[in-house]
Amino acid sequence: MVRGRVNWHWIGVRAAKLAVGLAALAFALTATAHAQDDDAPFVPAWTQSYINPFPETDKYKLYVIGDFLAAGLATALPEALDESASIEIEQETRNSSGLARPDRYNWSRRIEDILEDQTVHVAVIMLGTNDRRRIRAASGFEDFGTEAWAEAYRLRVDSIIEKLTKAKVAVYWMGLPIVADEEGRAEYEQINSIIRERAYIGGVKYIDTWNGFSDQFGNFSAYGPSVEGVTKRLRDNNGIGFTAEGNRKLAEFAASVIKRDLAAARRERSIPLAGDEQQQAQIARMSQEQRPDEQDNVDEATAETGDAVAPVPGDITVAEENAENGRGNRAVSFSDYSPPGEQLAIDIGDNLTALATISPANILSARGARQQLPLSERLYYRVLVQGEKLKAPEGRIDNYAWEGG
Structure with a gap:
């Protein structure tokens, strides 16, 4: 008779050591990068959220930057965000400004001044409406639509993105909306394509608004569904600007992404504590030093569940057209945020704690995540972190036991 078994304890312990080693390496590299930039604000090495989870002030400071469309957006954004307790909104707009003529108003220089004098955590930008004109490049004035014009415009978009991202600002660049004039529509699409490309390359978020203000055929319509789902006039008579209802809907597109x-960021501040008492105390101390008022303004949903995870904004669905118009309905959805996986904290010595994220495939929503087993009882935690040897039931394929003569 020959009988053999796989030593799962041995495999689990070494897999855990490998995972810890990789996490420690990533932690050390990130910490070194931060150490080299003494002027940079503190951002924990494990941060995964787009917005800094540990702002230097008690509130996030959000700047709305841009032309007359941005000015309308700024009036509606506070209501759309509904975050008065944690966000302070500042408006920095010039109606006739743009990027094509910095000799008239230089946005790159103005942003430098703002960053020098103020703390900015979030920037919502809407520029380009006034840029359908010649641009001054190194070779002289270039006509709109030429490759030389596009290259010069790319450089100016890049300059703004670079200044903001170096200052650790979360940037949201709003795309231009569809307009009534067909020629202007084609030109705005060219501007949008440049901004979308540079936002992607620069690592910032581009928010498309084009389809949100077109009809079911993709054409311009001055009327459309409001945030309540009722058909109202959304655009001004000039076919470019927005009415008050249009600004509310425009702000909702930005707010839905920012809320997520x-x-x-709030979820990352509320790191699930795991491990021994020393590990828990270290993580709690680091979080408390950055945000001592973490548990302030906890809403009723969080209080009922006792869960430290901030509530996720719900779906907001608006009808594209009323049935009375005879054109059917189409829904625009501002959907829920799908949370990341669990974070494991492991003390790696020298007052450093490595955190790794594991995202179980069966967690599809924040509600589903709260229904899962506690972290300390999860299978991967017991095997990979604690090194526990799990006994396989007799006869199961992973029992790896054979008998014979």
Whole structure:
């Protein structure tokens, strides 16, 4: 008779050591990068949220930057965010400004001044409406639509993105909306394509608004569904600007993305504590030093569940057209944020704690995540972190036991 078994304890312990080693390496590299930049604000090495989870002030400071469309957006954004307790909104707009003529108003220089004098955590930018004109490049004035014009415009978009991202600002660049004039529509699409490309390359978020203000055929319509789902006039008579209802809907597109990132930042501040008492105390102390008022303004949903995770904004669905118009309905959804996986904290010595994220495939929503087993009882935690040897039931395929003569 020959009988053999796989030593799962041995495999689990070494897998855990490998995971810890990789996490420690990533932690050390990130910590070194931060150490080299003494002027940079503190951002924990494990941060995964787009918005800094540990702002230097008690509130997030959000700047709305841009032209007359941005000015309308700024009036509606506070209501759309509904975050008066944690966000302070500042408006920095010039109606006739743009990027094509810095000799008239230089946005790159103005942003430098803002960053020098103020603390900025979030920037919502809407520029380009006034840029359908010649641009002054190194070679002289270039006509709109030429490759030389596009290259010069790319450089100016890059300059703004670079200044803001170096200052650790979370940037949201709003795309231009569809307009009534067909020629202007084609030109705005060219501007949007440049901004979308540079936002992607620069690592910032581009928010598309084009389809949100077109009809079911993709054409311009001055009327459309409001945030309540009722058809109202959304655009001004000039076919470019927005009415008050249009600004509310425009702000909702920005707010839905920002709310998700704020929820992720709050969730990251509330790191699930795991491990021994020393590990828990270290993580709690680091979080408390950055945000001592973490548990302030906890809403009723969080209080009922006792869960430290901030509530996720719900779906807001608006009808594209009323049935009375005879054109059917189409829904625009501002959907829930899907949370990341569990974070494991492991003391790696020298007052450093490595954190790794494991995202179980069966966690599809924040509600589903709260229904899962506690972290200390999860299978991967017991095997990979604690090194526990799990006994396989007799006869199961992973029992790896054979008998024979």
